[in-house]
Amino acid sequence: VNSNGEFYATTKLPFVMGTTGGDREKLLVDVNIAKSYAVIAPNMGKQIVAMQAALEDLATKYPSAFEGYALDVIESHQKTKADTSGTAKAVIDSLKVLSANEKFVADDDVVKLRTDEESSLFGVPVSAMNGHAWHTYTLTSPDESVVFKLEHNVNGRRVYAEGTADAAAFLAQRIEKDGDAQRFTQ
Amino acid sequence: VNSNGEFYATTKLPFVMGTTGGDREKLLVDVNIAKSYAVIAPNMGKQIVAMQAALEDLATKYPSAFEGYALDVIESHQKTKADTSGTAKAVIDSLKVLSANEKFVADDDVVKLRTDEESSLFGVPVSAMNGHAWHTYTLTSPDESVVFKLEHNVNGRRVYAEGTADAAAFLAQRIEKDGDAQRFTQ
Numbered sequence: 103v104n105s106n107g108e109f110y111a112t113t114k115l116p117f118v119m120g121t122t123g124g125d126r127e128k129l130l131v132d133v134n135i136a137k138s139y140a141v142i143a144p145n146m147g148k149q150i151v152a153m154q155a156a157l158e159d160l161a162t163k164y165p166s167a168f169e170g171y172a173l174d175v176i177e178s179h180q181k182t183k184a185d186t187s188g189t190a191k192a193v194i195d196s197l198k199v200l201s202a203n204e205k206f207v208a209d210d211d212v213v214k215l216r217t218d219e220e221s222s223l224f225g226v227p228v229s230a231m232n233g234h235a236w237h238t239y240t241l242t243s244p245d246e247s248v249v250f251k252l253e254h255n256v257n258g259r260r261v262y263a264e265g266t267a268d269a270a271a272f273l274a275q276r277i278e279k280d281g282d283a284q285r286f287t288q
Numbered sequence: 289v290n291s292n293g294e295f296y297a298t299t300k301l302p303f304v305m306g307t308t309g310g311d312r313e314k315l316l317v318d319v320n321i322a323k324s325y326a327v328i329a330p331n332m333g334k335q336i337v338a339m340q341a342a343l344e345d346l347a348t349k350y351p352s353a354f355e356g357y358a359l360d361v362i363e364s365h366q367k368t369k370a371d372t373s374g375t376a377k378a379v380i381d382s383l384k385v386l387s388a389n390e391k392f393v394a395d396d397d398v399v400k401l402r403t404d405e406e407s408s409l410f411g412v413p414v415s416a417m418n419g420h421a422w423h424t425y426t427l428t429s430p431d432e433s434v435v436f437k438l439e440h441n442v443n444g445r446r447v448y449a450e451g452t453a454d455a456a457a458f459l460a461q462r463i464e465k466d467g468d469a470q471r472f473t474q
Contacts, residue, residue, distance in 0.1 A: 147434070148353060149353055149354055152346060152349075153346075156345065160345075163342075247443045248447045250438075250441075252439075254435070254436050255434070255437075256433065257434075260431060
């Protein structure tokens with residue numbers, strides 16, 4: 103992630119990057135110093151980025167509003183994805199603030215489905231076994247009388263392609279309009 | 289709603305009111321003129337109010353981010369509730385902005401479950417048949433590859449009682465602290 107970012111920055115190549123990996127601070131600094139054009143987003147699905155931003159805002163405005171609520175997270179991805187979903191981790195950061203839950207550890211406590219059998223039982227269609235990102239977050243009140251559930255389920259990769267195309271078009275527009283180079287993050 | 293509000297305001301009786309009904313503008317004006325103490329919220333479940341606020345913010349910040357997405361809403365309540373859930377209507381207002389959908393009409397297009405059989409199939413436990421509020425909102429991308437789903441399911445009324453008690457305690461605190469009367473809305 104960072105070596106690519108450095109290369110694009112020093113060569114002033116405008117770029118679109120969707121990642122939760124690498125050293126994000128360094129990535130932003132490199133691009134800022136070079137004053138090159140870039141869209142850097144944690145996820146190229148713009149709807150998913152919007153949802154993440156909304157949860158961050160909610161956690162900032164109403165920390166502990168869901169205090170005492172239990173947090174459960176299940177995610178399913180194609181079996182070639184080894185690590186826990188970065189998007190899930192970002193959402194979980196917000197949900198931990200909302201539920202005043204410091205104990206939840208994404209790498210240990212997220213239920214990760216990585217076999218076709220598990221994913222299929224979770225509802226993923228056969229056609230999406232080799233490329234999908236399904237997430238279910240559940241907050242349950244201490245007496246279990248109240249349940250909030252959020253799901254975002256993506257089959258295939260079209261939504262990321264669309265988001266990337268949108269971001270590239272947006273950059274092209276800005277380059278046309280501005281004299282000065284700028285960096286955009288979501 | 290409004291005659292109660294007027295009565296509390298003119299007699300300077302501090303009050304907590306959870307409602308989506310009545311003439312809200314008039315309610316606020318009455319309380320403001322009287323400078324009396326009140327908490328007026330669309331729902332006494334504070335978690336639900338927080339969620340509503342987050343969706344409103346999201347719609348304000350990213351209108352049309354979900355453009356083209358289909359909206360589906362199912363809600364189940366005890367069979368004595370005649371009208372469409374006011375909370376659902378408020379959430380739908382935000383989701384319509386997000387999906388740039390002007391055609392969805394809450395009173396016509398929300399699937400309302402009001403029989404024990406339907407509610408039971410939806411997942412409501414038998415013990416909550418006489419008091420529950422279950423809501424599922426689904427946004428589906430045009431090619432159906434992306435689905436966002438939000439559920440908030442309440443059994444019984446304890447969460448509202450807790451929210452009301454919290455609001456009353458909050459008012460009592462403010463009355464103790466302030467010389468001047470104030471009004472609080474969520």
